[in-house]
Amino acid sequence: MYKYDEYDQQMVDARVAEFADQVKRRLAGEITEDQFKPLRLMNGLYLQLHAYMLRVAVPYGTLDGRQMRMLAHIARKYDRDYGHFTTRQNIQYNWIKLEDAPAILADLASVEMHAIQTSGNCIRNISSDQWAGAAADELTDPRPWAELLRQWSSFHPEFSYLPRKFKIAVIAAEEDRAAMRLHDIGIQIVEKDGVHGAAFYVGGGMGRTPMIAPLIKDFVPLDDLLSYTEACLRVYNRYGRRDNIYKARIKILIHELGADEYRRQVEEEFAHVKSLGIDPPKAEYDRIAAQFAMPSLDLSASDEIDRTDPDFAVWVDQNVAAHKVPGHAIVNISLKPLGGIPGDASSAQIDLMADLAEKFSHDELRVTHAQNIVLPHVRKADLFAIWQALDAADLATPNLDLISDIIACPGLDYCSLANARSIPVAQKIAQRFSDPARQRDLGELKLKISGCINACGHHHAGHIGILGVDRKGTENYQLLLGGSGAEDVSLGTITGPGFDEDGIVDAIERVTDKYLAERTDGERFVDTYRRVGMAPFKEAIYG
Amino acid sequence: MVEHLQADGEEPCVTLDAFLEQSNATAVRLESDEDARALIPYLDRLKLIEVAFPKFRDGRGYSSARILREAGYTGELRAQGDVLVDQIGYMKRCGFDSFAPEKDLNPADVEAALSRWPEHYQAAADGAVPIWKLRHG
Numbered sequence: 001m002y003k004y005d006e007y008d009q010q011m012v013d014a015r016v017a018e019f020a021d022q023v024k025r026r027l028a029g030e031i032t033e034d035q036f037k038p039l040r041l042m043n044g045l046y047l048q049l050h051a052y053m054l055r056v057a058v059p060y061g062t063l064d065g066r067q068m069r070m071l072a073h074i075a076r077k078y079d080r081d082y083g084h085f086t087t088r089q090n091i092q093y094n095w096i097k098l099e100d101a102p103a104i105l106a107d108l109a110s111v112e113m114h115a116i117q118t119s120g121n122c123i124r125n126i127s128s129d130q131w132a133g134a135a136a137d138e139l140t141d142p143r144p145w146a147e148l149l150r151q152w153s154s155f156h157p158e159f160s161y162l163p164r165k166f167k168i169a170v171i172a173a174e175e176d177r178a179a180m181r182l183h184d185i186g187i188q189i190v191e192k193d194g195v196h197g198a199a200f201y202v203g204g205g206m207g208r209t210p211m212i213a214p215l216i217k218d219f220v221p222l223d224d225l226l227s228y229t230e231a232c233l234r235v236y237n238r239y240g241r242r243d244n245i246y247k248a249r250i251k252i253l254i255h256e257l258g259a260d261e262y263r264r265q266v267e268e269e270f271a272h273v274k275s276l277g278i279d280p281p282k283a284e285y286d287r288i289a290a291q292f293a294m295p296s297l298d299l300s301a302s303d304e305i306d307r308t309d310p311d312f313a314v315w316v317d318q319n320v321a322a323h324k325v326p327g328h329a330i331v332n333i334s335l336k337p338l339g340g341i342p343g344d345a346s347s348a349q350i351d352l353m354a355d356l357a358e359k360f361s362h363d364e365l366r367v368t369h370a371q372n373i374v375l376p377h378v379r380k381a382d383l384f385a386i387w388q389a390l391d392a393a394d395l396a397t398p399n400l401d402l403i404s405d406i407i408a409c410p411g412l413d414y415c416s417l418a419n420a421r422s423i424p425v426a427q428k429i430a431q432r433f434s435d436p437a438r439q440r441d442l443g444e445l446k447l448k449i450s451g452c453i454n455a456c457g458h459h460h461a462g463h464i465g466i467l468g469v470d471r472k473g474t475e476n477y478q479l480l481l482g483g484s485g486a487e488d489v490s491l492g493t494i495t496g497p498g499f500d501e502d503g504i505v506d507a508i509e510r511v512t513d514k515y516l517a518e519r520t521d522g523e524r525f526v527d528t529y530r531r532v533g534m535a536p537f538k539e540a541i542y543g
Numbered sequence: 544m545v546e547h548l549q550a551d552g553e554e555p556c557v558t559l560d561a562f563l564e565q566s567n568a569t570a571v572r573l574e575s576d577e578d579a580r581a582l583i584p585y586l587d588r589l590k591l592i593e594v595a596f597p598k599f600r601d602g603r604g605y606s607s608a609r610i611l612r613e614a615g616y617t618g619e620l621r622a623q624g625d626v627l628v629d630q631i632g633y634m635k636r637c638g639f640d641s642f643a644p645e646k647d648l649n650p651a652d653v654e655a656a657l658s659r660w661p662e663h664y665q666a667a668a669d670g671a672v673p674i675w676k677l678r679h680g
Contacts, residue, residue, distance in 0.1 A: 005678070007662055007674045007677065007678070010661060010662065011660075011662075011664070014659055014660055014661070017659070018659055021655070022629070035627070038599070038600070038629075039629055121600065121602075151664045151665075151674070151675070152664060152665050154664050155633075155660070155663070155664065156664075156665060157605060157632070157633040157634075157636035157637050157663075157665075157667050158602075158605045158606055158609055158633075158637055158667065159602075159605075160602065160605075160633055161599070161600055161601070161602025161605065161630070161633075162602060163602075234606055237602060237603060237605070237606050238603055238606050242600075242601060242603075272613070276613060276666065277666065278665060278666045278673075280673075280675035280676075280679075281675075281679060283679050284675040284678065284679060287678065287679075
């Protein structure tokens with residue numbers, strides 16, 4: 001994986017010094033909270049309901065054991081002994097003191113990490129496929145391009161005061177594991193006539209106006225990738241709406257202009273931008289790509305797995321995925337134990353995952369947008385030892401992509417924007433469907449919960465989505481069906497009137513019962529929904 | 544015609560509309576929603592272009608500045624308005640070479656902000672050599 005050189009290190013060190021100075025000025029009262037706010041936001045520091053929240057970037061979700069251990073250290077030393085992995089492959093700490101923030105950033109910089117641009121109206125952390133470099137189905141590793149974009153977008157002088165935040169995802173497989181088309185820019189590395197290029201999807205997003213990004217360009221030569229991105233951003237920076245925060249994302253600009261007119265403007269800008277020489281030479285791509293080379297795997301490793309232990313076998317079937325190298329596998333660690341908070345991990349659990357990465361996964365881990373952790377390069381012969389260690393730490397829940405593998409935002413328990421709690425709803429649903437055999441019978445069922453219309457919990461993209469709203473001072477939950485953030489991307493539809501906290505759990509059970517009654521062999525929930533439509537489900541829910 | 548009075552002896556800036564009507568002026572003010580490219584035919588004649596930042600969050604002026612520098616403008620490029628010390632480094636990289644903040648800035652803070660970053664990842668309008676070029680010579 002990518003290692004900082006002296007230039008990268010100097011950038012994060014300068015940022016630590018800058019922020020330490022800004023915090024000092026704030027604590028001394030030299031600048032007001034209003035003036036300080038945009039500065040702390042550029043460093044991932046939010047003021048939440050109870051305390052400051054610090055969001056640490058995990059670029060494209062990739063980190064090593066040493067970095068993971070530092071995340072545990074921060075949880076232990078500066079927070080309440082846990083951290084929360086997010087849908088943008090980052091980690092958040094919910095109980096941070098402002099005066100500790102500079103020391104935390106310095107600790108992060110010592111392991112090549114930072115909180116740069118994890119908030120604010122700038123280009124945020126670049127996200128990617130959590131199985132990049134390991135997936136059996138990928139065309140190439142998308143992360144070198146994500147790293148090039150990370151460097152290009154860090155402290156970008158023209159694009160640090162955009163109309164609104166800006167999220168970019170890069171993938172290189174047909175199966176979309178990063179919700180690519182629900183990003184401001186989704187880039188898919190594709191192949192045409194034996195040559196790789198980039199398909200640009202621009203103007204997707206969730207929030208209060210969910211949109212699926214239209215294809216703006218089917219094949220951008222990779223030598224032009226940064227220029228083309230710069231052209232996309234410049235058109236947005238100049239013409240994106242600034243009169244209304246709710247209409248300021250690029251999806252609204254593209255919706256209002258139309259994809260064709262936006263494309264025309266980008267092409268015109270690109271013709272100019274390309275002449276500026278902002279694209280690094282191939283040597284820079286090669287320098288970065290060399291650092292993402294596949295680790296030296298044991299090519300003689302056995303492809304057999306001893307499935308004698310029935311609980312282990314269940315976990316293998318549910319949480320282990322195909323690796324591109326025989327004898328190896330991708331381990332998905334669920335952060336969704338029964339009764340837990342989706343995405344939370346204690347410092348002890350984080351340390352354990354770091355240990356396992358160092359011992360069994362060539363010192364590499366990934367954070368997924370579904371708030372789980374991945375060990376990407378594991379020998380099949382080591383799976384049992386890994387499972388035993390995970391199981392002892394309550395990290396072996398075999399529920400990947402099942403109904404209890406819930407994405408949930410922090411909700412009203414933490415967030416100052418939320419209208420309703422998400423975590424207790426997630427816990428009640430997991431409890432209702434706690435029988436593992438029942439979950440497996442229901443099959444792939446992506447359930448996503450947001451505590452307000454900002455949609456941090458991706459409810460529009462859930463096979464089943466839940467949106468918490470405030471109705472005359474009480475929490476109310478709307479139910480959506482039929483969304484997807486994968487390659488079959490779609491937006492969910494609201495079933496009808498909302499429910500209270502217990503009512504939403506009952507409604508979901510009526511929906512899953514209806515699915516079991518309607519499904520044909522091998523049909524996932526979302527396939528059945530697409531085939532039979534909303535009406536039968538609506539009748540099952542409301543009578 | 545709206546005039547924005549500047550320092551003693553300086554020609555006042557005219558608005559973009561006024562400039563396009565009577566283009567013998569040598570100083571023009573560009574509001575944040577105006578198209579910098581409208582000035583491109585006249586850049587040789589201009590000595591000062593003032594770009595408005597009505598709020599520091601309004602980042603359109605950064606693109607305006609780069610567009611003007613990329614088109615070859617070499618005269619004074621001034622950022623005027625809600626210009627804060629923590630934005631000045633970015634403004635300079637986009638091609639601004641003078642600043643007219645509404646609220647006075649502490650010169651020591653400005654100096655610290657402008658000298659904080661020894662290198663930069665990306666090419667912009669200040670001529671700085673991007674890090675990828677430093678890596679590969």
